[in-house]
Amino acid sequence: MLKKPITIHDIAEMAKVSPATVSRVLSNSDYPVSKGLQERVRRIAEEVNYIPNMLGKQLKKNESTTIGVIIPSIVNPFYSFVIFGIEEVARANHHTVIICNSLQDPELEEEYIRTIMEQQVKGLIISSISEDRTLLRNCIDLGLNVVAIDQALEEENVCQVKFDHRKGGYIGAKHLIEQGHRQIAYLTSKLDRPSRKNIYRGYVDAMQEAKLEPILAESDEQRSDADTYDFDTGRKLVRKILTSGEQPTAIFACNDMMAFGVINELSSQGINVPDDISVVGFDGIDFGMMLHPPLTTVKQPDYDMGKLAGKLLFDKLKGEDAPFYDVVLQPSLIERRSVRNLTAINTLECAR
Amino acid sequence: MLKKPITIHDIAEMAKVSPATVSRVLSNSDYPVSKGLQERVRRIAEEVNYIPNMLGKQLKKNESTTIGVIIPSIVNPFYSFVIFGIEEVARANHHTVIICNSLQDPELEEEYIRTIMEQQVKGLIISSISEDRTLLRNCIDLGLNVVAIDQALEEENVCQVKFDHRKGGYIGAKHLIEQGHRQIAYLTSKLDRPSRKNIYRGYVDAMQEAKLEPILAESDEQRSDADTYDFDTGRKLVRKILTSGEQPTAIFACNDMMAFGVINELSSQGINVPDDISVVGFDGIDFGMMLHPPLTTVKQPDYDMGKLAGKLLFDKLKGEDAPFYDVVLQPSLIERRSVRNLTAINTLECAR
């Protein structure tokens, strides 16, 4: 029923050479093998459709051709793009990618790290949620190469691909200020993660610089696994801010999902975006451009982050002991149409 | 610098037993080992933080603890959810998941199949784009277990988790008809894949049943890798249909992305959805609910598809030779607010 897989021994027999010779030819070793045998072995391998067993090879050489990626959830478009970038450079380096959804659960994260170590994986890209670094530290000492993305991970021998959240927050708020806004509210889910805090800090930076009073609306709910969580939070926070007596002319949301919720709630209440209230998001996921109006947002380069993280990791794996360095990706503003310019002469314009 | 990994031999030495005993204890073999040794071995393994080398185990047992998943692109939210479901059941079965983005390229698909075979992977879930089944056939004969999703794959020994696209097309069109629409246009990207053709057939079924004339607008462009491709196509096809002289009161798009494009273009032209023209999508991705108006659409159960495919695969892997069977997932309508009811008395209503 099941065909038995063909090994180098089988081929050796057919080609009337030793398994060693077959190995040398088929693994492209630089060990000298005569032209004639080379061709004979290759031809036969081709004929019998030889599929090498990487397990044997890897066991012998203590290598691995797969890398691990641990992220909160693949269902989040941001991480989808990160992975997409990683997978691309992995393939270019003849490696496969194991995906691990930590679901923000430190225990799951640990389980995954353990698993990939058992698989003898030598490279890991991780957006770590855990506080406890002992296991990871241990694995690094055992030869695991680690690149941290998104979440900071200060640890010896760990490269980081970071993103300047604070500057991102600054840029978003600054844009609104430049467009003439003075009452600018910042809506955010719980400020419990450093990245979130930093965006907020950037917003405050810009406000203080312009001598404006920050208006903060923070969700008090803990995380939830619903993928529409941020959307719902956006709606709630809008209701909260509008009934609080504040009269913002602009709202800055801590991520795009939440901005979608903001726009949705405003529209539902008959408030026009951007004519009545302007909205700026954070992330730059593609769906923002499909909204009406298209969302102005601060772009966090997801795909590039993946590619860079992959590049850093493979540099380490290749042992090119170029000095380890961190990368700090810079934010940029994607200007679409959810922000109204209040400074222009056309204050009366109510076009539609 | 690098600590040397600890093997069962090291533990055997420390516990003054044979490696065989250590193996029997640590791999939870049902082979009898005295209680005393059991504990001694376990304690030491714990102490030295033993991490088993799965490569050795797998090589010996000709097993694998990883499965492969080949899909067009992880960046597509539909497939993100499929993978999410797969990964969940894989983890429950102590397996890891290798992700492969075929990018709709048959050659890439083949490369990936070859790669996972080299890794001795025994299970594959695939949304195949290739016409040529010879390689896959070969791998199955070599012991690969295959479950096909999304795209049909008629081949001996391959389970399929399908989706009734035709019924989905029928349901979507039927809904519009029931709401009193008569001029219903169907907008689709190139009808080159069976799934696309089937949705269209379902639409035609419903139209003919109601003695209505189908109105088809098909994109003639070939696939593109831009992830906003369908969105742009939706916009283009709307312009095409509106300038063609047709006056549809409703538009049925072959997927949600395209429906987003449709709504966007209509809004841009000052045409109100659903008051002037109703829109129905296909897929049921979450972003549809964030639009204004929220998109009425035909739900294709992505997450469930992933879980089911995973379940089927592990049933096969466990050799529970329950008879192989295909699963055909049924569509359902998610009624939101992008469709106007034309039958009601409130024909005059122009509410907003």
Added chain:
DNA sequence: TTGTACGCGTTATCAG
């Protein structure tokens, strides 16, 4: 240039 023999870490078989 080619072949022989051993080891990577694990488990299965067989003898004690």
Added chain:
DNA sequence: CTGATAACGCGTACAA
């Protein structure tokens, strides 16, 4: 119950 030994498929000293 326990231990020695031979594999799994491959790469590589070492010998020829």
